[in-house]
Amino acid sequence: MSQQQEPKYEGWAALAEDSIEGKLEWQEYKPKPFADDDVEMKIMYCGVCASDLHTMSGGWGRVDYPQVVGHEILGEVIRVGSKVTHVKVGDIAGVGAQSDSCLECGQCRKNREPYCDQGQTGTYAGTYKRDGPGKGAKSYGGYANYHRAPGHFVVKIPDGLDHALAAPMLCGGVTVYSPLTQYGAGKEAKDVGIVGIGGLGHFGLLFAKALGANVTAISHSESKKADAEKMGATRFIATHSGKEDDFKPYARSLDLIICTTNDESMPILGYLSLLRPGGNLILVGAPEKPLPPLPAFPFIMGNVHIGGSAIGSPKLIQEMLELAAKQGVKSWIEKRDIKDANQTVRDMKASKARYRYVLVNTANGGKL
Incomplete structure (x- = not known):
């Protein structure tokens, strides 16, 4: 896929602290440069997490605006790097709240990547640190049409698990x-x-x-x-x-x-x-x-x-999803069209969720 053929990345961007009032703006942005260990997907579903609101409002600290949040991302894989073997084009896969780590320290080698000695890179509001074409690039999340992330942090969604129900499991x-x-x-x-x-x-x-x-x-x-x-x-x-x-x-x-x-x-x-x-x-x-x-x-x-306790490693996410598929664990969700992200943020802020909102991108195959 040449540079000219790459997807046009667009998403709901927080531009200031008042974005939490439902003032996100749909705009184009530039993802990290594609690396040979990356996976790219078209987003079908993205859960709405309280972390999204804490981040976009600056409640957890200074924010490097513009910021596209969302870290319960599920979609169809459309491109894989040459070093990726566990997912392929056409698979349904997901990304949780972590997008990268050093992959070399003692914690990473023990499948405890959230506690990486060098610090983790969040799926949004982070900066990629590992050597490669993406080093220094900003991470963007899933209130968007596409997502690109290091393949190590991409998990395959088990057969038999409802995709909309699986999305909020990836972080929540x-x-x-x-x-x-x-x-x-x-x-x-x-x-x-x-x-x-x-x-x-x-x-x-x-x-x-x-x-x-x-x-x-x-x-x-x-x-x-x-x-x-x-x-x-x-x-x-x-x-x-x-x-x-x-x-x-x-x-x-x-x-x-x-x-x-x-x-x-x-x-x-x-x-x-x-x-x-x-x-x-x-x-x-x-x-x-x-x-x-x-x-x-x-x-x-x-x-x-x-x-x-922080989030979970890719290995733990995969284990959890397999358990959910086996035992029929079902998230309690309300689907919302991604076009209604601003109203969804307002409702989330007002504590109306029972118990997780999931944004649905119908253009990419998501089903309301």
Whole structure:
């Protein structure tokens, strides 16, 4: 494919912090130069993640505008580099929240690419660092018509898995699947709690159940109790005020808690009280403001631990997708035409998603 024959890349670009108000603009942009280990696809579906809003608004830090967000990208492969062997033209493939890493450090060699010693390159808002034609180029995401990425971070979508349902698993799904498997959900951690019943939290419930755990949903009110039970929760804890009385009846009843909320005022001490000695509270939500100071004694006397987890490696994404296909795990989504991206962003900001929006590009074969 010559330079003149390359696809015309266009997407919804955030140009300033107020883009979160639904002020994205459709415009042309230049992707990274194609390398012999790259894969190019025409985008059929792209999930809408809270990270997209945090990034485009500058909530997580300075943004190099213009920025095309979206890192739950699924589409048809239209070009592969000479070094790519695991996908071919015509395959349906996906890219999650990471687009590159050094591929050489100890973490990368252990299939822990999100924790690369040299730092990861995000699928958007990143800069490619590895030697090659793309070095120094800016990464752009999936609110667009095409995507180009290093093949190492492209996964093949298993047969039998609905493409629209698979797209939001590429980030939202694996973000909770990763700590669930790392901390033994369904094995060492028989009783698992999921804090927050949103885009990430609903995946937490679905995958904790799929892994064989007894699942407890934890939310500030009962408004999503019925949904949580349909997703696999067998117990529901409503925290209401966040005070001790909300948690006391359930003290020391969980082995693992995955916390998906972005609320910096979350009642962390209450969550810790739910853990048995040796238990873990793992943060996957990322508040824009610092968490409050925590006393040492609950950790010491309870022998409980707090930690964090990022996204998942390509290998883990593939494993998760295979499990979803085998067990019939189904994302709870609402499809939106990619032409309606601005209204979708406004609705996402207003917390209307139940529980993941997926942008659909019908021109590329996506189905509303």
